[in-house]
Amino acid sequence: MYNEKVMEHFNNPRNAGDMENPDGVGEIGNVRCGDITKVFIKVNEQGIIEDIKFRTFGCGAAIASSSMLTEMVKGKHVDEAVKITDIEVADNLGGLPPQKLHCSNLAADALKAALKDYQDKQK
Amino acid sequence: MYNEKVMEHFNNPRNAGDMENPDGVGEIGNVRCGDITKVFIKVNEQGIIEDIKFRTFGCGAAIASSSMLTEMVKGKHVDEAVKITDIEVADNLGGLPPQKLHCSNLAADALKAALKDYQDKQK
Amino acid sequence: MDRIYMDHAATTPLDERVLEDMMPFLKENFGNPSSAHFFGREVRKALEKAREKMASLLGATPEEIYFTSGGTEADNLAIIGSARALRNRGNHIITTSVEHHAVLDTCLALKEEGFEVTVLPVDQYGMVDPNDVREAIQENTILLSVMYANNEVGTIQPVEEIGKIARENNILFHIDAVQSVGNLPVNVEKLSVDLLALSAHKFYGPKGVGLLFIKEGTGINHLTHGGGQERGKRAGTENIPGIIGMAKAMELAYSELEEFVPRMEALRDRLIHGCLEMEEVKLNGHPSQRLPGNVNVSFEYIEGEALLLSLDFKGVAASSGSACSSGSMNPSHVLLAAGMSEQTARGAIRLSLGRHNSMEEVDYVLQVIKESVDKLRSMSSIYQGKGER
Amino acid sequence: MDRIYMDHAATTPLDERVLEDMMPFLKENFGNPSSAHFFGREVRKALEKAREKMASLLGATPEEIYFTSGGTEADNLAIIGSARALRNRGNHIITTSVEHHAVLDTCLALKEEGFEVTVLPVDQYGMVDPNDVREAIQENTILLSVMYANNEVGTIQPVEEIGKIARENNILFHIDAVQSVGNLPVNVEKLSVDLLALSAHKFYGPKGVGLLFIKEGTGINHLTHGGGQERGKRAGTENIPGIIGMAKAMELAYSELEEFVPRMEALRDRLIHGCLEMEEVKLNGHPSQRLPGNVNVSFEYIEGEALLLSLDFKGVAASSGSACSSGSMNPSHVLLAAGMSEQTARGAIRLSLGRHNSMEEVDYVLQVIKESVDKLRSMSSIYQGKGER
């Protein structure tokens, strides 16, 4: 069902876990499948996302998407990170089964929520 | 489908063929299956059926029943022969498949027609 | 001589190469293709590979192939499923008088649901006239079902031409191609067909598996409800070894067609000519447009059932037409539709040749037929042959 | 360690002794049982012997056994066939909320034909209350369909008691016994049942074959039309190797039941207790009235799908419930019917044990489950375990 890349991210998720004193936190729940993803970010003074962590309650696709997203985001400027779409996440995973595509939303949306939280805090 | 006895009579039918100057001839057609059986008898002065022949256009059961009937009849008095029923013919064959039971009518009925023909000629 | 099997239209032996391909799926590869784990995924892969193989042989896409338990189920699903789906567009169905019961009885059963059914006549060879098809089409016609080749008399219908008529008139076209794979080229593109039914055991594949081709975009209702297998069209755990075997059998049927057909035709023609040399014999079905292995002949004055019994006793397996389980001895509806009298129809037998038959067998069978026919005629009440009275 | 299969409720491997019995019918005994000749007769004899064997195991007569392509077809035939046949007597059907889709969806589909369907609730263990059955019965009730044992949570229904209620009220009683043969005694007399469906691949028999028991005197409509096989109730050339294999598989299931059940129960109970020793785990299904090989547990805070993936990666094949091909991740309708929250239902996995599983495997699987659960929880957004924040 899942390709090797998805399975690799599922089995060895990058940046899973908590973060102390994050600069931004986003949490998104997906009504369609009940999954919930949380993203924590640490942003430096140049606006670069220096660290990122996730926690996900969800299926294999949701976990792998979260892991992939954090890998894509780390080291990026917040202005760039905000542009990352669920489609890019799925593409970087080499594709997801059709009925699982919506799971990649979750990670991208949680990141956006974290970025908004960070920006709100800056004001 | 057929038992061994039926097959034996079918493969080695007794008294199949024609008869010169029969004392009685009966021919019966079965509308249900289109079979036609003809029975020829030779009766001596004591009323004993000395010889009997049949010809049948029909299925294996019709041919085997005809053969069995002739065997049952040969040597019998006409008064006894007239009592032979299709059920006895089928029983003597060790049974026929349900959908073939009506085939044993044919031979018994043709015999009855031949006996009637013989009696008509006596008058 | 060993027993001789000449009833390949009823069923064929499983090809050894087919069985070989099936074996792993009768042993270690036993998973349910719906299972997400390793055992299921391995089987799912094989299932989809088999589907792709069969699709490509048929000129279809894998998404157009739906596996069933055989030809009967495929025919029923095609006809009932599409008729019900199109009910709002019309309620008229056209079929022919020489279809297998899996098609004919299915169409007729739809009358109870308010469908109108036209059953087309055939000519003396059992062939449908495309003009009759054209004339039968009404405003409310939604479905046309014509078999590719007849199972009893072997007549090949002009399905390409009929397919064009269906397409011109925007009517769904179903072909019962159960007797065709292995004997004729079967390509859904060339046939302009929307629905096409196959059964594996007719081409040296396993019993209990068939398929329905459903052209993309053709909406048909499913008939059974359950786990949603075959994209919702056919519920029930898939017969995996059967499907794997069907793919191999089809591959062999297609790749060996060119070699097979002329070889069968040579045997068939020798058998036909040998029969026709006997007295008062009639060839049933079309003289040239016929299946390469089909011989169907009527011997006057005797019943086919008795002749078959006699042949069987001598080790020759033939048939009186369709292998119908009712055990009834009604004369063939196909022969009656072709205008034959009941009596002559009763004298018909079918010999259907296959991969393992040889010229020697044909010659032996001819000899056995001659002996049996002579013997049965000699005791027939309606025969007045030479030398008799 | 080798891969471990604990998904026997989805399908079982074909028993070697079963395959051995099937082999002649995949090779030389290939005839069509409807053929009158030697090849057909030999197969017909074997078919009827298999029917007699299965009938006698079930406590039925051979005339009451009808072969189908599997459990789904048998369930559909039972329900649609009898409902339509009894339409003039009434139009009310009763079933339960925990049935397999082959029953539940079939009953619900009958609504389109004007039938009324009552779907009975179950208790927290997935069990039907006979009193609910009694109360649901109306004047126009014609059919009651209750499964013997649930495929997801393993709960065994009080079918004997329910059968008596059906009989008292003169209502046809159908049992989906697909998960029962090999795990429970199945006898149609004891169960007061009119219709009973089985599927061979659930008890180490082949895929693509099942049967429907139809009690003598029960008139049901046939659903497919064709050659009149199975005394008109199920058209299509019979899956002979499948039927032969099913007979052997059933014989083994019955003769080994006494040995099998306690062995499975021991494995099952170790597995259940091992799981329950972990934190925040819930056993689904009935604590005692459950299939000998069924383990169904919910782990809070994680999704079953992710857990299965993790187990699969470590060579353990389990399932989230029914092997449903839709690929959808909807929580099990059975768990929801038993009153579970969607979130907890999502955390359920099913391990179904079989002949070849061992205590060592159970211990290994427990260890793997523990590791996987811990890991998934450690990254779950809704878990706040010890040592976490």
Ligand SMILES: Cc1ncc(COP(=O)(O)O)c(C=O)c1O
């Ligand atoms: C032309 C035709 N259609 C349909 C069928 C039904 O196929 P099956 O018996 O495999 O279901 C047959 C064979 O019996 C056939 O010859």
Ligand SMILES: Cc1ncc(COP(=O)(O)O)c(C=O)c1O
């Ligand atoms: C309880 C139950 N009923 C019916 C079925 C359907 O059986 P099959 O898939 O063999 O048609 C299954 C298995 O999937 C089942 O577990």
